Amino acid sequence: MKRRPRRSVPALLSAVVLLGLCVLVAVSAIQRLLGERAWISYDTVAATLHDLRWTDVATAVAGGVLALAGVVLLLAAILPGAATVLPLAGRFDSGVARGGYRTTLRTAAAGVDGVAAARVKLGRRRVKVCVDTARTRPDGLADAVRAAVADRLDRIGPATHPAVAVRVRAPRRTT
Incomplete structure (x- = not known):
């Protein structure tokens, strides 16, 4: 669907x-x-x-x-536009609304410790997540966000599993 x-x-x-x-x-x-x-x-x-x-x-x-x-x-x-309902894997003809899909992935990314704000962009084959943090050393934050979003994607179960790309925006280091 x-x-x-x-x-x-x-x-x-x-x-x-x-x-x-x-x-x-x-x-x-x-x-x-x-x-x-x-x-x-x-x-x-x-x-x-x-x-x-x-x-x-x-x-x-x-x-x-x-x-x-x-x-x-x-x-x-x-030309086809972006799908408004994205198909889910499984036997039944089921789908999830694009806005709800984006919101639940943004919530998963924002739930990671150290993330101040998160933005999600849905593509055909990739989910781009941009997070803001107040940490001056955001080491490991991108991996934690990627894992949280991938876990949420596994629980949702989309028909095509997109790749997750994470970008972290942190304040400049003072040292």
Whole structure:
């Protein structure tokens, strides 16, 4: 079970831009039908578009921008995002939410003696843990954090066991 995120941000942006253009066209058409002065003059738009050539810089820039937007939307639709539910090992189709997974690993790292704060970054094959300590000599702290996080990973039982990378940030030595 690997649930993927919804692509709501690209869809929302596309919908808002298209809605804005549709509203603009509809308001201009209604104003033209009612005989009022339109926000956007149809005659001006038609004359400007008629005067454009395929070799003009404005046409090339507009085409490039639209092509880039299309490629970005296509890639957002095709490429998989980070899984929102990570699969667990076992017979049953079970999983753990990405946020809960990160929180429990951060709690395991922060529970090690000498750790003041911990941050966890989940990758596809690796878990990166960055811990802050007040110790001026953090010897062995990285190994203790790695062991605590590895133990927590063993208890969770993910389908793919990630490697654990630990970075310790300590204050500068005064000696």
